Amino acid sequence: MPIISERKKVLNIYKDAAEKGWVIPCLCTENLTTTEAILSAASEFARDNHLERVPVTLAITVQYEHRSQSRNYTHSRNWETGLKLFRADAEVLMRKGGDYENVDLLLHLDHVQHDLDAELCESDLSAFSTIMYDASNLPLEENIAKTKAFVEKKGQEIMIEGACDEIVDAGGEAHNDITTADKCADYMKRTGVDMVVANLGTEHRASGKDLKYHGEAARAIKELIGPKIVLHGTSSVSNEQVCKLFDDGVCKVNIWTALERDASPKLLEFLVHNASKAAGPGMVEELRQEGYLTEKCATGEKESLTAFTTVARQDVIFQVMKKMVREYLDMWYVL
CATH class of the missing domain: 3.20.20.70 (Aldolase class I)
Structure with a gap:
């Protein structure tokens, strides 16, 4: 409408x-x-x-x-x-x-x-x-x-x-x-x-x-x-x-x-879990050496469209926000 x-x-x-x-x-x-x-x-x-x-x-x-x-x-x-x-x-x-x-x-x-x-x-x-x-x-x-x-x-x-x-x-x-x-x-x-x-x-x-x-x-x-x-x-x-x-x-x-x-913590979680695919092995190793990431992130995976694109990041935000809005509706639209 x-x-x-x-x-x-x-x-x-x-x-x-x-x-x-x-x-x-x-x-x-x-x-x-x-x-x-x-x-x-x-x-x-x-x-x-x-x-x-x-x-x-x-x-x-x-x-x-x-x-x-x-x-x-x-x-x-x-x-x-x-x-x-x-x-x-x-x-x-x-x-x-x-x-x-x-x-x-x-x-x-x-x-x-x-x-x-x-x-x-x-x-x-x-x-x-x-x-x-x-x-x-x-x-x-x-x-x-x-x-x-x-x-x-x-x-x-x-x-x-x-x-x-x-x-x-x-x-x-x-x-x-x-x-x-x-x-x-x-x-x-x-x-x-x-x-x-x-x-x-x-x-x-x-x-x-x-x-x-x-x-x-x-x-x-x-x-x-x-x-x-x-x-x-x-x-x-x-x-x-x-x-x-x-x-x-x-x-x-x-x-x-x-x-x-x-929504922000979920985006951080996604990027950390997909660090190598989001930023490449070189950046992951650099951040690991600086103490910001651990060995677990050093998967050696190449950059991937599933992780480094704006669409990938926005989809994480979209899904979290949609879930939150749905919870508000479930709470305030009593059936």
């Missing part, structure tokens, strides 16, 4: 998901391999469970200073080029007669900055399904005023997610307080956003699953605004902590760090 971008249809996707008790995963990408791994996992989930179709969200940041995925989508590091490539990849993969016709694809613009992305915010957003308008680095009253103005201007065009608190980066000195229900409800009422990002204890770009998700805070928010909470920073906590998110009022979960972080 084509990409779903019309606001009314997007709202219906979320309404249908809520009726099923589903939490829609919003998976960020900065390359084609990740993009297709997400679509492939969703398509497989639909087939395996005899479903006509399932929704999934592909997301990308634009000029977000912490991680501009649009810039990373192209080696020119031009965010406009990267954003166009992101859309083009999605459109080709979702074309009629393509490989993923059983997926209802939503395209999300994540962490769109009120200042750095001002040009984008003024542009035609009709090709996208949802947007996170991010003014969370401003004092709360300024955040509310900016977000309200954006909703008034673009709210009839696109489904809007706002952030009443900034979700901090792991490893930094800042640690935000858990968002209170009253604060979240007041923010939503005054801005008119469709969904709200709340700080529930998670952090962006965490290197380990060592934080605590505060479900009790989410449930308190749910009592006031309903199931309209968006959770960011999910990679910083274990799946066991977030397996019942819909019951807590969460309707959408943003994920990226875990996909990249957990």
Whole structure:
């Protein structure tokens, strides 16, 4: 099915998901391999469970200073080029007669900055399904005023997610307080956003699953605004902590760090196990002499297309990411 971008249809996707008790995963990408791994996992989930179709969200940041995925989508590091490539990849993969016709694809613009992305915010957003308008680095009253103005201007065009608190980066000195229900409800009422990002204890770009998700805070928010909470920073906590998110009022979960972080060790394992075929006996011997590899890697095998090509490396990443996305779908799409 084509990409779903019309606001009314997007709202219906979320309404249908809520009726099923589903939490829609919003998976960020900065390359084609990740993009297709997400679509492939969703398509497989639909087939395996005899479903006509399932929704999934592909997301990308634009000029977000912490991680501009649009810039990373192209080696020119031009965010406009990267954003166009992101859309083009999605459109080709979702074309009629393509490989993923059983997926209802939503395209999300994540962490769109009120200042750095001002040009984008003024542009035609009709090709996208949802947007996170991010003014969370401003004092709360300024955040509310900016977000309200954006909703008034673009709210009839696109489904809007706002952030009443900034979700901090792991490893930094800042640690935000858990968002209170009253604060979240007041923010939503005054801005008119469709969904709200709340700080529930998670952090962006965490290197380990060592934080605590505060479900009790989410449930308190749910009592006031309903199931309209968006959770960011999910990679910083274990799946066991977030397996019942819909019951807590969460309707959408943003994920990226875990996909990249957990795929990297598998790529390293593949390259070490196939060291000679990936780099040649000479390089293996050099690294062995330097103490980085052991005798076990010195197989004497010649370089092989099965190990040294970009395709070989990308396939390792693709398979790991696809498996992870499938696990998220199995967890949040309860049948």
